[in-house]
Each structure stands twice: as C-alpha cells, then as structure tokens.
Amino acid sequence: MAARGVPMKLAFLASHGGSAARHLTQACRSGALDAVPVALVSxxxxxVALAWARAEGLRAAHLSSAGYPDPDDLDAAILDFLCGAGAEVLVLSGYMRELGPRVLGAFAGRVLNIHPSLLPRHGGRGMYGDRVHEAVLASGDPESGATVHLVTAGIDEGPALAQGRVPVQPGDTLETLKARVQAIEGELMLRAVRQLVAERASMAPD
Incomplete structure (x- = not known):
C-alpha cells in the first residue's frame, strides 16, 4: 500500500485517439488530479494515442496479437509491462480489446472504463461506439449519457462509479447525440478517478 501523499500512478490502454488518457494526463499536470500518468499500452x-504517450514521456508499448498470437502470452506481456511501470490504476481509453484474466486479476477493482450510455441500458458484447448511439436513437429513449464503471470479466457488467446524463433531443442524429455524450465523458472519468484517489488516501498509512 502506498504511503499517504504519494500520487497514484495511472496507466492507460488505448486503441485510437486516447481522449480519456489525454484529459486525465492534463488534469494530473495541472494539479487538478492528485495522480501521475506513467504508461500507455496500445x-x-x-x-495516435501511442505517439502521444511517447511524446508526453510516458512509458509506451504496442502489445497485440501481432506479436503475441497466444492470448495467454499477450495477457502476461501486458501485465508485465504495467507492473514494470508501477501502475496502480488502469483506465481504458477507447481500448477495443478484452483484457485477459491475469490483468483483470492483478488489478481487480482498479480498472475503469467509460461506456457511452446509461448502463445497464445498451451495454454488453458488441455494443460500443456508434452502435450504442444508434441503439439509443432506435429505442426512443428520452435521455442518454455515459457511465464510468469498474471492468470485470463480464462485458459492461462491473459496478458503476459515475454516471452523467444528457437529453435526447428531437431531430438528433447519431453525430449530434454522440457529440453531446462525448462532451461530458472527460469530466465524468475525472470524477471517478478522483473517487479512487480519495479512497486510496483514506486507506494509506501515515
């Protein structure tokens, strides 16, 4: 357990732009979040996220089935990299792969993801990105939003840590609804990570 006053170490997993990783790193650097970004896996x-992480001075690695065809080997390689970086909390920032049992076990209760709907609605296997917003519009829901949840072995089944809501407006398209949801995601993830920081501080020895 870390001593009181030592910033929490964040690591990110991203497949594309890594917007959550960028938002949280900016918050760390500005002092708005008592944590330090240490690593990114793509x-x-x-x-873009991998190039950004390297430019920001984070430990960065491309780890995929291209280099590790056996899923168990890939799971072990990701865990070794994250542990080597000293990561305490993992944030999935648009990571389009399922985590393996080794990583999930080692970081149980410390892996966060954001889903672009009000879970449990419109979650589950195959529900990601534009598919989620399309499902919201097709269902006639009066509101949508985003949910930050802990990642477990079940897809989108982990406990929710934070949830933000936006209205679904008459005439909304996929793009307009998506933009409205994305506008709240960064601060929602920041709120959830702050909650983990506070819980960690309350348990740390003096």
Missing amino acids: NNSRS
Whole structure:
C-alpha cells in the first residue's frame, strides 16, 4: 500500500485517439488530479494515442496479437509491462480489446472504463461506439449519457462509479447525440478517478 501523499500512478490502454488518457494526463499536470500518468499500452501500432504517450514521456508499448498470437502470452506481456511501470490504476481509453484474466486479476477493482450510455441500458458484447448511439436513437429513449464503471470479466457488467446524463433531443442524429455524450465523458472519468484517489488516501498509512 502506498504511503499517504504519494500520487497514484495511472496507466492507460488505448486503441485510437486516447481522449480519456489525454484529459486525465492534463488534469494530473495541472494539479487538478492528485495522480501521475506513467504508461500507455496500445494494440494498434499506428494509434495516435501511442505517439502521444511517447511524446508526453510516458512509458509506451504496442502489445497485440501481432506479436503475441497466444492470448495467454499477450495477457502476461501486458501485465508485465504495467507492473514494470508501477501502475496502480488502469483506465481504458477507447481500448477495443478484452483484457485477459491475469490483468483483470492483478488489478481487480482498479480498472475503469467509460461506456457511452446509461448502463445497464445498451451495454454488453458488441455494443460500443456508434452502435450504442444508434441503439439509443432506435429505442426512443428520452435521455442518454455515459457511465464510468469498474471492468470485470463480464462485458459492461462491473459496478458503476459515475454516471452523467444528457437529453435526447428531437431531430438528433447519431453525430449530434454522440457529440453531446462525448462532451461530458472527460469530466465524468475525472470524477471517478478522483473517487479512487480519495479512497486510496483514506486507506494509506501515515
């Protein structure tokens, strides 16, 4: 357990742009979040997030089935990298792969993801990105939003830590609804990570 006053170490997993990773890193650097970004893993060697992480001075690695065809080997490689970076909490920032049992076990209760709907509505296997917003519009829901939840072995089944709501307006398209949801995601994730920071501080020895 970390001593009181030592910033929590964050690691990110991203497949594309890594917007949550960027938002949280900016909050860390500005002092708005008592944590320090240490590492990023991407399954996409050409991802913007990977290039960004390297430019920001984070430990960064491309780890995917291209280099580790056996899922168990990939799971072990990701865990080794994250542990080597000293990561305490993992944030999935648009990571489009399921985590393996080794990573989930080692970081149980400390892996966060954000889903672009009001879970449990419109969650589950195959529900991600534009598919979620399309489902919201097709259902006629009067509101949507985003949910930050702990990641477990079940897809989108972990406990919710924070939830934000936005109205579904008459005439909304996929793009307008998505923009409205995305506008609240960064601060929602920040709120959830602050909650973990506060819980960690309350349990840390003096």
